[in-house]
Amino acid sequence: MNPRPPIALTIAGSDPSGGAGIQGDLKTFSALGTYGTAVLTSLTAQSTQGVTGVHVVPADFVRAQLDTLVDDVAVDAAKIGMLASAATIETVLAFLDKRSDAVPVVVLDPVMVSTAGSRLLAEDAVEPMRQLLPYVSLITPNVPEAAVLLDADPAEDLDTMRAQAIALRELGAARVLVKGGHLGGDAHATDLWLDDAGEQLLTGPRVATVNTHGTGCALSSAIAALAPRTGSLLEATRQAKTWLTGTLRAADALHIGHGPGPVHHCHDIWKDENDWKDSDR
Numbered sequence: 001m002n003p004r005p006p007i008a009l010t011i012a013g014s015d016p017s018g019g020a021g022i023q024g025d026l027k028t029f030s031a032l033g034t035y036g037t038a039v040l041t042s043l044t045a046q047s048t049q050g051v052t053g054v055h056v057v058p059a060d061f062v063r064a065q066l067d068t069l070v071d072d073v074a075v076d077a078a079k080i081g082m083l084a085s086a087a088t089i090e091t092v093l094a095f096l097d098k099r100s101d102a103v104p105v106v107v108l109d110p111v112m113v114s115t116a117g118s119r120l121l122a123e124d125a126v127e128p129m130r131q132l133l134p135y136v137s138l139i140t141p142n143v144p145e146a147a148v149l150l151d152a153d154p155a156e157d158l159d160t161m162r163a164q165a166i167a168l169r170e171l172g173a174a175r176v177l178v179k180g181g182h183l184g185g186d187a188h189a190t191d192l193w194l195d196d197a198g199e200q201l202l203t204g205p206r207v208a209t210v211n212t213h214g215t216g217c218a219l220s221s222a223i224a225a226l227a228p229r230t231g232s233l234l235e236a237t238r239q240a241k242t243w244l245t246g247t248l249r250a251a252d253a254l255h256i257g258h259g260p261g262p263v264h265h266c267h268d269i270w271k272d273e274n275d276w277k278d279s280d281r
């Protein structure tokens with residue numbers, strides 16, 4: 001009999017279009033053979049064309065969801081996505097401070113703006129987001145998010161991504177992955193990893209598609225899904241990026257909605273790209 005799969009938690013907002021947020025995260029967990037649990041921070045009225053409304057879950061009810069879950073279920077790793085408000089960030093920070101034993105690995109995707117350009121984080125929540133950095137295992141900002149956290153201009157080259165990763169570590173983040181999807185330009189999508197051991201460039205082929213809705217969510221939840229199996233966040237990130245490239249390739253076959261379509265979180269990609277057999281789990 002196979003051992004039970006790892007258990008991952010997503011703390012994020014709902015995206016009814018199914019590409020990003022809780023829906024995309026749970027699909028990612030399943031695609032990677034990990035059992036998914038979820039705590040909702042917010043509801044969005046959202047399609048591939050944008051966000052028309054945000055309904056924030058009261059912070060004390062976010063805390064109630066977290067406490068009730070971890071009192072019962074042993075979570076192996078968590079991913080944090082849309083936190084929406086300063087009060088929710090402060091609540092999640094207090095939870096991680098008190099219950100660090102309950103969530104051994106935490107990947108923070110500091111969601112601020114959707115691919116379609118809608119604001120997903122209150123303006124007064126940027127400073128609380130900075131305060132959260134020492135409480136997480138890995139932060140995965142895209143280029144615009146790294147710039148907002150550092151109150152700097154968005155990077156336009158690798159040297160600036162490197163300098164910003166160093167600055168984010170100085171704010172207390174143990175590991176930083178600055179994602180280079182927004183840099184565009186060449187045949188590669190290159191992300192910059194920085195931890196105590198130094199820098200790694202994670203490079204994958206750039207897929208020519210407009211269907212990138214949910215890439216950041218899929219990457220951070222794939223890292224949380226894979227970390228318990230690999231035992232290394234860097235190795236989990238490498239494998240997550242390989243899997244994500246496949247979901248971007250498959251996105252054109254999906255192509256739903258009239259805006260930038262979602263990535264396709266489909267299970268077979270993982271088997272195709274990594275030759276991972278059920279019996280290996």
Ligand SMILES: Nc1ncnc2c1ncn2[C@@H]1O[C@H](COP(=O)(O)OP(=O)(O)O)[C@@H](O)[C@H]1O
Nearest residue numbers: 142179180181182189190205206207215216219
């Ligand atoms: N067109 C693409 N082809 C391949 N990989 C991509 C593409 N766009 C983004 N990525 C990768 O997807 C991940 C998410 O990147 P990014 O788009 O920068 O973040 P976000 O989705 O949070 O805005 C990164 O690993 C990045 O390199």
Ligand SMILES: Cc1ncc(COP(=O)(O)O)c(N)n1
Nearest residue numbers: 013020021114115213214215
């Ligand atoms: C609920 C929710 N969470 C996160 C994102 C960001 O995803 P993306 O930047 O890929 O649109 C989103 N659009 N909706």
